[in-house]
Amino acid sequence: MIATAFAIQDATKDAVMDNLTLHFAKNIHDKKDSMDTEQFAQAMFEYSAHLASLTATLVLEACLTKSQISEMMDAIKEMESMGKDITNE
Helix, strand or coil: CHHHHHHHHHHHHHHHCCHHHHHHHHHHHHHHHHCCHHHHHHHHHHHHHHHHHHHHHHHHHHHCCHHHHHHHHHHHHHHHHHHHHHHHC
16 A cells, blocks of 8 residues: 555656656746736646646556556446447437
8 A cells, every 4th residue: 555655656746747747837937928818827727637637647557557457448438338328319
């Protein structure tokens, strides 16, 4: 359990320090004075979405094996398909 906690902590750190994440942050910082409120809000949303998505991906990879991830994705696809079938009836 402690190893998993450390793996999650490392995954989070890796997401924050990722080159693309840092590029997003630097770009927002450098251009903040030239952006209007809507542009700034959109840039912050994109940064937040990128960071959250990358963090979730890295944490998932830290907690599950590749076969567990594959099984989970198959289950998600099956549930989505069942949902579409129910909606179409």
